[in-house]
Amino acid sequence: MSNIYIGYHFTIEPRELGSEILIAELGEKAFESFTETETGISAFVQKDLWDEKILEDIYILQSDEFKIDYTFEEIAQVNWNEEWEKNFDPIDVDGNCHVRAPFHPKTNAEFDIVIEPKMSFGTGHHETTHMMIQHLLEIDVTGMKTLDMGCGTAILAILAEMKGAKPIDAIDIDNWCYLNSIENAERNNCNHISVYEGDAALLKDKKYDLIIANINRNILLNDMQSYVACLNPNGTLLLSGFYEEDIPFIDASCTEKGLTYVKKFQRNNWVSLKYVN
Secondary structure (H helix, E strand, C coil): CCCEEEEEEEEEECHHHHHHHHHHHHCCCCEEEEEECCCEEEEEEEHHHCCCCCCCCCHHHHCCCCEEEEEEEEEECCCHHHHHHHHCCCEEECCCEEEECCCCCCCCCCEEEECCCCCCCCCCCCHHHHHHHHHHHHCCCCCCCEEEECCCCCHHHHHHHHCCCCCEEEEECCHHHHHHHHHHHHHCCCCCEEEEECCHHHHCCCCEEEEEEECCHHHHHHHHHHHHHCEEEEEEEEEEEEEHHHHHHHHHHHHHCCCEEEEEEEECCEEEEEEEC
16 A cells, blocks of 8 residues: 555635535545544545546535635655544543543543544544434344444444444445454454445345444445345334435335334434334
């Protein structure tokens, strides 16, 4: 893997919502890491995977609703731990679940999760991860066979085990996420999480009581039949990674496959939906 990166530094107005949308869009490209700044975000991509047209079809950059400027530079030997330490603040979800890096002090929260994000996604800062944590906090998952699909840092799989779910499969197509999830599961003394590198093809002949899928609209729609096929009777499906305007598409796909809508969380324009089989 190349140690040379291209770093893009974006100034965004309005910053909070614009940053979330931009990160989601850049995440579909080869960008591997993001850090928040006072005026927007910085995003990093390996030089080997970069080309001058990489931002050409990023929709938000063409939107009249946001003012976005950027510069970019070549960066050698990125110290990712230093970047995260500068930008990664602890997260508090409803006072019950705290997500922190190893260099943060332990809290008195019922669920104290230690995450070393490195270049993976799912630190808990993103609205979608935050809402999925909220769903899990409300559900008695004791003894549930669980799938964390698109696991990122495995934060949701870790919380599920802390709440009594087992066994748990955590799957991500990205090699960095796969490796980081293994590390984070070990860091949190999880004994019931198995991490796999791959996609929905790994779900053949599997069965789960609880499926957590925090990905994006297109992948969710493409793989929905696979999720439903391996969801046990009375099983629960938690979905996120999409916007409020995507709900009709997600809901149609779920209901036509026999699932029943239960609940929605919303943060800014992001949503998370709960369905049961």
